[in-house]
Structure formats: C-alpha cells, structure tokens
Amino acid sequence: MASQEFADIPGLNRAELRLNGFKIHQLAATTDLPVISGRRDFYKIGIVNGDMTIDYGGQLLEIKGKVLFFVNPKIPHSIVRRLKITGGYACIFTENFFNNRILHDSPLLNISDNPVIKLNDEQAAFMGGIYQKMLSVYSGDYSYKANMIKSCIELIIHEALRIQPPRTATSHRNGATRMYHLFADLLEKQFPIEHRNESLKLRTPQGFAEQLSIHVNYLNRAVKEVTGKPTSAHIAARIIAEAKALLQYTDWSVADIAYALGFEYTAYFNNYFKRLTGSTPNSLRKV
Known part of the structure; x- marks a missing residue:
C-alpha cells in the first residue's frame, strides 16, 4: 500500500504553517471539510456552529450547535457524518510554536477527556471575539503578533477549563487517581x-x-477504580488504535507494524488484532 497523504484543511498552506508555526482562519458555511482520517503534525482549536459526528480516537462525538473543539495531532480523527456547518473559526499551531506547559498539562488535549465543549450564546460570543481578534492580528503587520496569538490561545484554554472542568480535575486528590494518570501518561508517551x-x-x-516502581496489583486496582476498566483494556485499546492508523496511513508491511507494536511474530499480531476488532489487519488495509 502506498503512503497516503492526509487531506489538507481548505486554505491551509503547510509550508506557511511550518514557517510561522501558526495560522488563524475563518470557516465558511460552504467549506467542504476533509473526511479522511489521520494524524497531522499540528494542534487545532476551533469554534464552530454546526451538526456533525466526528470519530475521535475511536469514540464518536456529536457536535450540535455552538461548540469549542480541540484536536490533538496524536489522535486519529475523521468526520463521519456532516449535516451542516454555519461557520466558525479555527486556530492551527505547531507544538514548537506553543511550547507552553499549559498545552501539555491541559486535559482538553488528552485522549481521555472529551475534546468538545458546548457553548451557550454568551460563551460563544466571548470565544468568537477572541478568534476575531486573533484573525485581525494574524492579517496585520504587528511585530509581536506571535506573542499575542499565544496569549489568545492560552486565554481560550483557560476559559474552556472554566466552562467545563475536566473529569480529571481532582486527579491528585487520592492515590488511585494519581496513579492512573501516571500510567495513562506513560502509555500515551509511547505514541505515535x-x-x-x-x-x-x-x-x-x-x-x-x-516502570512506575509499584506492584502490578496496585496498578490494576487503581486503574479499575478510576476508570471502571482493567489496565489491560486501556493498553489494548491504544495499541489497536495505533495499529489501525499505521495500517491505513503508512506503507509499512504488516510484519513491520507487528514488530513496531512489540509483537515477536506477525502471526501473534494478526491473532491479537482479529480477536479485538473482529477483522484481520490485511482486511482493514484493503478498505
């Protein structure tokens, strides 16, 4: 299978993005949004008024009305169903551009939290005002536009956290929750x-x-207590998500993918994948 290029966002000049590190643009009501799933090399924070369903890291997210949404480049995503979009704004930036602790610490950019935040009219107007300011600065010749854009991004993240506190806000109130997040962070750092x-x-x-210097029984109890799922289920889900991305968006052989995911033999990987997904790796690649 040949290596596949991810569809570009309309109006996005990748060379310009890599040079400047950021881009602000307005979403037109008639925008034909790309539906090809994939990981890109940039973060995205947008505000949109529409009706669509997005597959984000294997979970289906419904967008109805005015919402703020966050896209993490590590997580495969695609639009499954799109009824309408009446406009909005998007801010795209590279990790190097916004090398700020709040970005890495924000639960809004982690796969374990819902990246879609519903907004009321007042909140949507406030957020829209921030994007309008960013668009104005982006289009102008202000010498410190990059710094101002960073400040606006930080304000958006803080406002989002205030509107919808993440499920993990009390992550350090007890040992089990803290241990779960140490595990989750360690798991995610292995990808992509x-x-x-x-x-x-x-x-x-x-x-x-x-790796965490604890007994496996303690880890299993902590993860199960916090999430309701066993540790092995979290590991398997993340490995399968990565396997699907590699099968669909690289030209690696199945044997290469099996090795990269830690399987000694390709047959082990094939059986593992089929047991968890109901299909073989090659059948997914033919889709």
Whole structure:
C-alpha cells in the first residue's frame, strides 16, 4: 500500500504553517471539510456552529450547535457524518510554536477527556471575539503578533477549563487517581510510533508497574477504580488504535507494524488484532 497523504484543511498552506508555526482562519458555511482520517503534525482549536459526528480516537462525538473543539495531532480523527456547518473559526499551531506547559498539562488535549465543549450564546460570543481578534492580528503587520496569538490561545484554554472542568480535575486528590494518570501518561508517551525499527517497550500491566516502581496489583486496582476498566483494556485499546492508523496511513508491511507494536511474530499480531476488532489487519488495509 502506498503512503497516503492526509487531506489538507481548505486554505491551509503547510509550508506557511511550518514557517510561522501558526495560522488563524475563518470557516465558511460552504467549506467542504476533509473526511479522511489521520494524524497531522499540528494542534487545532476551533469554534464552530454546526451538526456533525466526528470519530475521535475511536469514540464518536456529536457536535450540535455552538461548540469549542480541540484536536490533538496524536489522535486519529475523521468526520463521519456532516449535516451542516454555519461557520466558525479555527486556530492551527505547531507544538514548537506553543511550547507552553499549559498545552501539555491541559486535559482538553488528552485522549481521555472529551475534546468538545458546548457553548451557550454568551460563551460563544466571548470565544468568537477572541478568534476575531486573533484573525485581525494574524492579517496585520504587528511585530509581536506571535506573542499575542499565544496569549489568545492560552486565554481560550483557560476559559474552556472554566466552562467545563475536566473529569480529571481532582486527579491528585487520592492515590488511585494519581496513579492512573501516571500510567495513562506513560502509555500515551509511547505514541505515535514513527519508526518501524523501534519496537514498543511497554505492552503489559506488569511492564507498566515495573516502570512506575509499584506492584502490578496496585496498578490494576487503581486503574479499575478510576476508570471502571482493567489496565489491560486501556493498553489494548491504544495499541489497536495505533495499529489501525499505521495500517491505513503508512506503507509499512504488516510484519513491520507487528514488530513496531512489540509483537515477536506477525502471526501473534494478526491473532491479537482479529480477536479485538473482529477483522484481520490485511482486511482493514484493503478498505
């Protein structure tokens, strides 16, 4: 399978984005949004008024009315169903542009939290005003426009956290929750996989427990207490999500993908994938 380019966002000049590190643009009501799923190399924060369904990291998110949404480049996403969009704004930026602690710490940009925040009319008007200011600055010749854009992005994130406190806001109130987030962070740091000759190191609850210097039973209890799911389920879901992305958007062989995901033999990977998804890796690649 040939390497596949991800569809560009309408009006996005990738060379310009990489040069400047950011772009602000308005979404027209008639915009034909790309529907190809994939990971890009930039973050995106947008405000939109519409009606659509998005597949974000394997979960279906319904967007109805005025919402603020966050896109993490590590998480595959695609538009599944699109009824209408009446406009909005989007802010796109690279990680190097906004190398700020709030970006990395914000639960809004983590796969474990809902990246869509519903806005009332007052909140939408306030957020829209920030985007209008960013668009005006972006189009002008202000010498410190990058700094001003960063300040606006930070304000959007803080306002979003104020409107909808994340589920993980009390993450350090007890040991179990804190341990779960240490595990989740360690799991996510292994992705995305970018080199076929580097094999995934941590694939089992025991491996994560050893890395965190705790007993595996304690890790399993903590993860189950916080999420209702066993540690192995979280690991499997993330490995399968990565496998699907690699199968669909790279030209790596199934054997290469199996090795990169930590499977000693391709047959083990094939059986694992089929057991969890109901289909074979090759069948997904033919879609």
